[in-house]
Amino acid sequence: MTFDWVGLAILLAFVLLLLLFAVLGRRWPAAFRRLPAYEGLSAAIERAVEAGERVHVSLGTGSVIGPESAPAMAGLAVLSKVAAATVMSDRPAVATTADGAMAILAQDTLRSAHARVGAADRYQPTAGRMLGATPYSYAAGIPVVLATEGVSVHILNGSFGAEGALAADFGERRHAFVIAGSDDVHAQALLHATADNPLIGEEVFAGGAYLNAGVFHGASLRAQDVIRVLVILAILAGTLLRTLGIGL
Amino acid sequence: MKIGAWILWTAVAMAFGVVVLAGYFVEWQTLLELRLLFMRWAILLSATALLLGILNLLAAHLHKVNLQESGWPYSALLIVILLGTLVLGLVFGPDNRVVLSLFEYIQLPVEATLMALLAVSLAAAGVRMVMRRRDGYSLIFISTALLVLLGTAPWPFGGAGLSTTFGWLRNWLAQVWAAGAARGIVLGVALGAVTTGLRVLLGADRPYGD
Numbered sequence: 231m232t233f234d235w236v237g238l239a240i241l242l243a244f245v246l247l248l249l250l251f252a253v254l255g256r257r258w259p260a261a262f263r264r265l266p267a268y269e270g271l272s273a274a275i276e277r278a279v280e281a282g283e284r285v286h287v288s289l290g291t292g293s294v295i296g297p298e299s300a301p302a303m304a305g306l307a308v309l310s311k312v313a314a315a316t317v318m319s320d321r322p323a324v325a326t327t328a329d330g331a332m333a334i335l336a337q338d339t340l341r342s343a344h345a346r347v348g349a350a351d352r353y354q355p356t357a358g359r360m361l362g363a364t365p366y367s368y369a370a371g372i373p374v375v376l377a378t379e380g381v382s383v384h385i386l387n388g389s390f391g392a393e394g395a396l397a398a399d400f401g402e403r404r405h406a407f408v409i410a411g412s413d414d415v416h417a418q419a420l421l422h423a424t425a426d427n428p429l430i431g432e433e434v435f436a437g438g439a440y441l442n443a444g445v446f447h448g449a450s451l452r453a454q455d456v457i458r459v460l461v462i463l464a465i466l467a468g469t470l471l472r473t474l475g476i477g478l
Numbered sequence: 479m480k481i482g483a484w485i486l487w488t489a490v491a492m493a494f495g496v497v498v499l500a501g502y503f504v505e506w507q508t509l510l511e512l513r514l515l516f517m518r519w520a521i522l523l524s525a526t527a528l529l530l531g532i533l534n535l536l537a538a539h540l541h542k543v544n545l546q547e548s549g550w551p552y553s554a555l556l557i558v559i560l561l562g563t564l565v566l567g568l569v570f571g572p573d574n575r576v577v578l579s580l581f582e583y584i585q586l587p588v589e590a591t592l593m594a595l596l597a598v599s600l601a602a603a604g605v606r607m608v609m610r611r612r613d614g615y616s617l618i619f620i621s622t623a624l625l626v627l628l629g630t631a632p633w634p635f636g637g638a639g640l641s642t643t644f645g646w647l648r649n650w651l652a653q654v655w656a657a658g659a660a661r662g663i664v665l666g667v668a669l670g671a672v673t674t675g676l677r678v679l680l681g682a683d684r685p686y687g688d
Binding site: 232233237248249293294295303307329330333334335338341342358359360363364369370377378395413418420424426430431432436444446447451453454457 | 505529535549611671682
């Protein structure tokens with residue numbers, strides 16, 4: 231039996247930092263930098279609820295199995311908060327995805343959000359749905375959802391490829407409030423052009439913290455910052471050592 | 479509140495997650511076999527979930543047709559084509575010429591059209607971005623996009639010198655600035671993905687419901 235000690239140490243550091251900041255976060259809440267996308271979201275949701283319009287959360291085209299599930303998992307935290315805020319409106323939030331398993335998770339998240347605010351009877355299983363099994367068939371289904379459901383807030387928080395740009399553009403064409411983020415670098419570049427409120431880099435994972443989804447979400451951002459600084463220091467040290475001709 | 483239920487789901491998720499994760503860090507044959515077995519179960523469950531997703535899609539559109547909501551004829555068309563494809567696939571098998579034709583002559587052209595539409599959408603979005611967001615980032619974005627286009631496209635005038643200069647500029651932007659920035663972004667995404675996964679493993683996030 232052999233161990234990857236470096237990997238295990240980094241993982242352990244992550245877990246300890248996460249738990250530490252979760253405990254500290256209850257006493258000393260974190261102050262996050264301004265993110266215009268999330269700052270505008272609350273007001274946009276309030277406007278949608280008052281106007282009888284709907285909030286749509288897209289969890290992307292990635293599968294539950296694989297690394298592309300991470301942004302969609304973060305999207306589920308956003309969905310949970312958004313769903314709880316819109317449960318009592320005429321048109322509660324809807325969530326769509328291109329993966330069957332992710333659609334089931336979206337339904338579970340919506341059901342939990344409804345139960346949490348005491349409105350379990352208002353839950354509709356079709357509010358969390360799979361639009362298409364391939365990325366472009368999913369993108370093709372987006373305009374129909376936006377038009378027929380009367381969507382005015384369009385949140386893209388999941389794994390997207392180039393089809394994400396189309397999905398965001400369909401929202402912009404309807405003059406909806408569009409927030410869009412992906413884990414794919416190329417898709418982020420496209421979303422920067424097509425969405426009014428793009429999420430760059432790890433911002434796609436920050437929704438839960440900015441929407442107060444729980445202390446662990448804030449702790450995640452703090453733990454990421456600590457590890458990021460350590461990684462930067464390691465890169466600088468490695469560059470310096472290589473420049474001086476010292477091999478690692 | 480069903481306290482027992484969510485504790486059970488959380489324990490199951492944590493136990494399976496820890497075994498699969500440990501397989502990446504500990505090289506032990508039993509653990510590796512167990513991880514492989516769990517991954518196979520996950521693939522099977524994912525395939526079953528795809529079927530449930532399609533049933534859910536069918537239910538959503540049937541509901542729309544029943545209530546004759548706006549755009550219901552499109553929903554009706556979707557149901558007819560979905561069931562038609564399913565019946566053809568079940569009767570003739572997935573390798574049959576007719577079934578393959580549905581994908582080859584309907585699905586592929588439609589998806590290719592959407593890909594082509596992306597280029598037009600991006601051009602329009604670029605103009606829209608300049609009109610709406612007049613800040614430094616937008617200026618850098620558009621300037622870079624234009625320089626990369628100038629360095630990629632063939633030049634009808636100006637000779638080889640101009641083409642070489644813009645080609646060099648494009649490579650410098652793509653290989654130095656863009657690649658460096660992309661690495662930073664990927665690093666941030668990786669950190670975010672790790673903490674998101676750990677939240678699920680620790681039971682702090684329960685996407686499977688409370």
